[in-house]
Structure formats: C-alpha cells, structure tokens
Amino acid sequence: MLDIKFIRENKELVKEAARKKRVEFDVEKLLKADDKRRELLSKIEEKRAEQNGANKEIIKAVGPERSNILERMKFLKQELVTLEDEHKKVMVEWQILMLAVPNIPDISVPEGESDADNKEVKKWGTLPEFSFQPKSHIEIMTLLDIADFERGVKVAGFRGYFLKNQGAMLEMAIWQYAQKFFMEKGLEPFIAPSMVKRESLLGTGFLPQSEDDLYKVQDDKYLAGTAEVAMMGYHMNEVIAKEKLPKKYVAFSPCFRREIGSYSKDVKGLIRVHEFFKVEQVVLCEASHEESVKWHEWLHRNTEEFVESLNIPYHTVINCGSDLGLGQVKKYDIELWVPLENTYREIGSTSYFHDFQTRRLNIRYKDALGKTQYAHSLNATAIATPRILVSLMENFQQADGSVKIPEALIPYMNGLSEIKAK
RNA sequence: GGAGGCGUCGCUUAGUGGUCUAGAGCGCACGCUUGGAAAGCGUGUAUACCGCAAGGUAUCGAGCGUUCGAAUCGCUCCGCCUCCGCCA
Numbered sequence: 001m002l003d004i005k006f007i008r009e010n011k012e013l014v015k016e017a018a019r020k021k022r023v024e025f026d027v028e029k030l031l032k033a034d035d036k037r038r039e040l041l042s043k044i045e046e047k048r049a050e051q052n053g054a055n056k057e058i059i060k061a062v063g064p065e066r067s068n069i070l071e072r073m074k075f076l077k078q079e080l081v082t083l084e085d086e087h088k089k090v091m092v093e094w095q096i097l098m099l100a101v102p103n104i105p106d107i108s109v110p111e112g113e114s115d116a117d118n119k120e121v122k123k124w125g126t127l128p129e130f131s132f133q134p135k136s137h138i139e140i141m142t143l144l145d146i147a148d149f150e151r152g153v154k155v156a157g158f159r160g161y162f163l164k165n166q167g168a169m170l171e172m173a174i175w176q177y178a179q180k181f182f183m184e185k186g187l188e189p190f191i192a193p194s195m196v197k198r199e200s201l202l203g204t205g206f207l208p209q210s211e212d213d214l215y216k217v218q219d220d221k222y223l224a225g226t227a228e229v230a231m232m233g234y235h236m237n238e239v240i241a242k243e244k245l246p247k248k249y250v251a252f253s254p255c256f257r258r259e260i261g262s263y264s265k266d267v268k269g270l271i272r273v274h275e276f277f278k279v280e281q282v283v284l285c286e287a288s289h290e291e292s293v294k295w296h297e298w299l300h301r302n303t304e305e306f307v308e309s310l311n312i313p314y315h316t317v318i319n320c321g322s323d324l325g326l327g328q329v330k331k332y333d334i335e336l337w338v339p340l341e342n343t344y345r346e347i348g349s350t351s352y353f354h355d356f357q358t359r360r361l362n363i364r365y366k367d368a369l370g371k372t373q374y375a376h377s378l379n380a381t382a383i384a385t386p387r388i389l390v391s392l393m394e395n396f397q398q399a400d401g402s403v404k405i406p407e408a409l410i411p412y413m414n415g416l417s418e419i420k421a422k
Numbered sequence: 423g424g425a426g427g428c429g430u431c432g433c434u435u436a437g438u439g440g441u442c443u444a445g446a447g448c449g450c451a452c453g454c455u456u457g458g459a460a461a462g463c464g465u466g467u468a469u470a471c472c473g474c475a476a477g478g479u480a481u482c483g484a485g486c487g488u489u490c491g492a493a494u495c496g497c498u499c500c501g502c503c504u505c506c507g508c509c510a
Contacts, residue, residue, distance in 0.1 A: 038471095038472065038473095041471080041472060041479085042472060042473080042478090042479090044479080045471095045472070045478060045479045045480085046478080046479090048478085048479060048480085049477095049478055049479070051490075051491075052443090052478095052479090052491090054490075054491085055440065055490080055491055056440085056441095058440070058490075058491075059440050059441065060441095069490075070490055071490090072490085073490035073491080074490055075490095076490080077489090077490060077491095197500095239469095372469080
C-alpha cells in the first residue's frame with residue numbers, strides 16, 4: 001500500500017509503475033473514489049459535531065426545549081445514516097483499489113515482459129564437465145534410494161515426494177547448516193507458523209492478488225507459501241523502538257503452494273512441489289531508501305555466500321519490471337546451475353518493499369525526532385529445500401552413480417562425505 | 423468439546439446510558455525547591471484521519487447492532503485466565 005497523499009501528488013509515477021510492472025491499475029478511478037470519500041467524510045464529521053454539541057445541551061434541557069432538540073437530532077440521525085451508508089460503499093471501493101496500487105519499481109529495474117528479460121549481473125563457479133552421461137536428480141535419487149517419487153504421488157498426489165535415507169538426512173543437514181550460517185551473520189533464528197490468518201497475507205501483499213495460489217484451511221486460515229508472511233505478521237500493529245532496528249531474522253517454516261498457474265511446468269522431481277521447507281531472511285529497518293538498498297545488498301550477498309560455501313555454480317539476475325510483485329521495489333534472483341537442463345534455476349530471491357508492507361501491517365518505529373514512521377521491510381531466501389537437492393545431486397554426481405557431499409555439510413551428515421548406492 | 427470469568431491512556435486500576443472532551447495512582451519529562459540529590463510541590467504525558475488554518479472527527483480488544491446519545495446494553499468474533507473432559 002502507498003500513502004494516498006503520495007498517490008494524489010504523484011499519479012504519473014503510479015501510472016508509470018503499473019506500466020513497468022505490466023499490471024492493470026486505474027489511478028484516476030482511485031482518485032475519483034478518494035475525492036468522494038473525503039467529501040463524504042467531512043460531511044459526516046460536520047453532522048457528528050452537531051450531534052456532539054446537542055448532546056451537551058440535552059443534558060440540561062427540560063420540557064419542550066428537550067423535545068425540540070430530540071426532534072432535531074432524530075432528523076439529523078436520518079441524514080447521518082444516509083451519509084454513512086454512502087461512505088461505507090465508497091470505502092469498500094477505495095480499499096480494494098488501495099490494495100491494488102503497485103509500488104514504484106527502482107530506476108535500476110530493467111524493462112521486460114517476462115522472466116526471460118531478467119538481466120544477469122553476476123556469475124560464480126565453474127560449471128561441471130562430465131566424462132560420463134550425467135543423470136537427472138530424479139534418476140540419481142531413485143537409484144541411490146534416497147527419494148521415492150512414485151510413492152510420493154501415490155500418497156500425496158500430484159507433485160508428491162518422499163525423501164528417505166541419506167536424502168532425508170541431507171535435507172535436515174542443510175537446515176541445520178543454514179541456521180548456523182545465518183545466525184553467524186547476526187540474524188535471530190525463528191521457527192515460524194505456516195498456518196496463518198488472512199491479515200498477514202494481506203499485509204505482505206499475497207492477498208488479495210494471489211488467492212488462487214494459497215491453500216485454505218477451515219476457519220478462514222491459510223497455509224503460507226513462505227515464512228516471510230508470519231515473520232512480517234510478528235510485528236504487526238507495533239511501534240518498535242528505534243534502537244531495536246534493524247530487526248534481522250532467519251526463520252524456518254514449512255511452505256505450501258498450489259502452483260495453480262504452472263500446471264504443466266516442472267511436473268517431475270523436486271523443482272516445483274506443493275509442500276517444501278524454507279529458511280528465510282527478513283529485515284525491518286529505518287525508513288530511508290539508502291537503508292533499504294544497503295540491507296538489500298547485504299541480504300542478497302548472505303545468500304550468495306551460503307551457496308558459495310556449498311560450491312554450487314550460480315548466477316544472480318536482476319528481475320525486470322513485469323517479474324516484480326506488486327509491492328516489490330527491486331528484486332534479485334539467485335539461480336543455481338542445473339546440468340541436465342543446461343540452465344540456471346531459481347533457488348531464491350531478495351526483495352525490498354520500502355513501506356509497502358509495513359503500511360498494510362501497521363509496523364512503525366519512532367525516529368530520532370520522536371516521530372512515528374512506517375519501517376521498511378525486506379526479505380530474502382536463505383535456502384529452500386528440497387529444491388536445492390536438484391543442484392546438489394546433479395552437479396556433484398560421480399561416474400559410479402554416487403554423489404559427493406559438499407565439505408560444509410559433512411559435519412551435519414555424521415561425517416558422511418558421499419552418498420553411494422547400497 | 424463443556425462451564426464460568428475477564429479484556430479501559432506505557433503499567434495498576436476507577437467507571438453499569440448523557441455531568442467521561444475517560445478519573446486516580448505508578449512511571450516518565452520539564453520546572454520550583456537544594457551545595458547536590460531524595461522527598462515534596464507544580465505542569466505536562468496517546469494515535470490516526472480531514473482541513474491552508476482555526477478547528478473538527480474517530481479510537482475504552484475487533485466488528486455489528488439498540489438509542490437523539492454507548493467504555494457502560496445486545497449479538498458475533500479474537501485473545502487471556504480458571505475448572506471439567508479428551509489427546510500428545
């Protein structure tokens with residue numbers, strides 16, 4: 001959400017933001033609703049002032065004077081009800097429109113129609129060269145008996161999977177290693193709820209736009225697709241002391257995504273599953289663009305360093321306008337090398353939002369002058385499992401069908417340095 | 423799942439339809455006093471929205487309702503506490 005005053009004064013910027021992000025948004029319609037809203041509001045407030053004034057008189061008034069006032073107030077009440085009904089209607093429209101206003105993308109965000117237009121800004125690592133016919137992660141894991149996709153589908157349905165034996169161990173090793181790695185960067189560890197109320201999803205900007213991609217449970221709760229939702233909800237409706245900023249969290253949670261718009265994509269294996277786990281970095285900082293940029297770079301670099309410590313070749317892209325979410329100002333994707341597809345696949349992204357989310361969630365802090373301000377928010381993937389196993393398996397496979405474990409993970413694998421066939 | 427209690431200004435609390443523009447105490451800030459401090463005394467002590475401003479409006483967990491008028495009455499929801507049941 002943006003400040004309505006900002007929108008009023010910068011409608012051309014908002015129009016341009018919608019164009020660059022390739023979203024439909026009618027600023028004029030919002031401004032018209034806003035004029036109506038303010039006009040009705042001031043009329044209502046006038047009437048209420050009159051009512052409040054009469055209240056004081058009525059206490060002292062007796063006899064015919066009293067009945068006169070009562071008569072007058074009954075009439076005023078009718079007018080007030082009419083105005084309030086009208087105001088309510090306008091507010092519904094106003095709020096729907098306000099939730100749909102796109103945040104302004106940064107000037108450094110490239111133009112583009114799809115993720116194909118994202119721009120590579122960094123490349124790291126040496127791509128593996130195989131002296132044998134490399135296998136896909138599905139094949140490798142099945143042969144090593146560390147995953148079971150068939151039974152995954154039998155039990156959990158489409159996109160289901162089991163991890164087993166060293167596959168299960170490896171996934172947990174990654175979580176533990178990630179927690180330690182990011183804690184050492186100065187982030188506070190959390191385990192966050194996945195089942196959340198509507199508010200946090202509205203606040204983070206997943207609702208109302210992506211209703212279809214969320215699983216809904218009974219009692220109007222949803223299964224979040226990322227710990228970002230719960231971690232942003234954590235400080236909802238709070239005023240944080242300035243000295244406590246920045247807040248730096250690293251949160252683990254199960255994640256659920258319906259992947260409704262991608263029925264035919266990546267239907268096999270571990271790239272795109274309904275149910276996975278993710279360690280997520282979240283930052284709340286003071287409200288300045290420079291702070292946001294600083295922490296954005298920092299968060300992204302953390303993830304790069306984590307991937308580097310596993311020795312997986314990757315590249316970083318800056319996402320183009322149409323590949324940004326409604327609230328995102330700028331986003332980097334980090335993509336890992338997937339040999340069998342001969343391409344890089346996304347493992348995570350780092351975004352900043354300015355006060356887009358904190359406005360919706362009412363997360364504020366007191367600045368140096370004692371003024372209450374909306375904080376800025378950012379988030380970044382630390383690591384997502386099991387997706388990362390795709391690159392681990394395919395990049396580190398050996399001629400004999402075994403898979404080497406990256407050095408950094410060995411201590412979390414009970415000293416195991418490779419996974420071999422039984 | 424059943425029964426009951428509760429949610430008021432940072433904290434503790436008063437308040438059962440108009441005199442509440444919510445009172446008191448604690449805390450905090452400033453001032454007086456003092457060699458300095460404590461005590462004492464005095465003053466102040468939210469947020470949001472509309473408006474150029476004067477000013478106005480809203481907020482007593484949230485929403486809806488009754489009423490000319492709601493912290494106060496009714497309904498729904500959320501949260502907390504106590505007891506019973508069930509489960510890990």
